[in-house]
Amino acid sequence: MRKFASIAAGLVALALPALAAAWPAAWTKPTEPYHVAGNIYYVGSEGLSAYLISTSSGLILIDGGMPDGGADIIEANIRRLGFKAADVKILLNTHAHIDHAGGLAKLKADTGAKLYASGGDRKALEQGRHIGDNENGEVSFPPVKVDRTVRDGDKIKLGETVLIAVLTPGHTPGCTTWTLAVNDKGRPLNAVFYGSTSVAGNALVGNKAYPRIVDDYRQSFTRLKATPADLFLPNHPEMADLAAKRGRALTPGSNPFVDPGEMSRYVARSEQEFQRELARQQGAAR
Numbered sequence: 001m002r003k004f005a006s007i008a009a010g011l012v013a014l015a016l017p018a019l020a021a022a023w024p025a026a027w028t029k030p031t032e033p034y035h036v037a038g039n040i041y042y043v044g045s046e047g048l049s050a051y052l053i054s055t056s057s058g059l060i061l062i063d064g065g066m067p068d069g070g071a072d073i074i075e076a077n078i079r080r081l082g083f084k085a086a087d088v089k090i091l092l093n094t095h096a097h098i099d100h101a102g103g104l105a106k107l108k109a110d111t112g113a114k115l116y117a118s119g120g121d122r123k124a125l126e127q128g129r130h131i132g133d134n135e136n137g138e139v140s141f142p143p144v145k146v147d148r149t150v151r152d153g154d155k156i157k158l159g160e161t162v163l164i165a166v167l168t169p170g171h172t173p174g175c176t177t178w179t180l181a182v183n184d185k186g187r188p189l190n191a192v193f194y195g196s197t198s199v200a201g202n203a204l205v206g207n208k209a210y211p212r213i214v215d216d217y218r219q220s221f222t223r224l225k226a227t228p229a230d231l232f233l234p235n236h237p238e239m240a241d242l243a244a245k246r247g248r249a250l251t252p253g254s255n256p257f258v259d260p261g262e263m264s265r266y267v268a269r270s271e272q273e274f275q276r277e278l279a280r281q282q283g284a285a286r
């Protein structure tokens, strides 16, 4: 979840089908898949990213969208690109929230892929519910079993492709950013699949279920500032204005997704927002 916290806040007591009407329509609206750079493709919905990475030994998929329709949109997009959903061997997740983990259970069942996730988000994925005090309460999603736990710096290899886990907890206890070195028409580039660093209703003061949350956010901002990014690929496409870049990509020329300063600008803004929200919550607690 990112910025629709207030919409969801009053509705958590309702069952999922009723709740679904409160989520942004773009989250479950299909959109055309497209090539980003190197072996990276966008296969998500209009409002929620999912990224496909092709290798000589099968496919890697990052994120699963919403419970209702997320997996179907992603699988249809994989087919439209000429790949087979059954070739997805590894499923990854940026964090255990309904909008990025909701479709993972269906994707795993449909493809037979293994799910790799951080230890910090394992419990949330397997119980299908966010961990930590949050003003949105407990928003649930279909639980999904984690096959392998990853730590900071772990390398995920498939074929010649190597993804590296950069743990960026705070938004959730196991929020994970994934990095990948790609070759785009002979040009070496660092791609970063960004976890989330927004506060999104999290209690930063007195969070009994997640007491180290503030330290985690701070460590994550430090880690992200040290992560080189030529391609900033977030889990909400509007964070990097992906739709506009995709339009520009239709004209031959330089790759519009390449912007080496973009992620660091985003991280700086996000850290400022975090500091403001922390000060607000500290003020309210006094």
Ligand SMILES: [Zn+2]
Residues within 6 Å of the ligand: 001, 002, 095, 097, 171, 196, 200
């Ligand atoms: Zn989230």
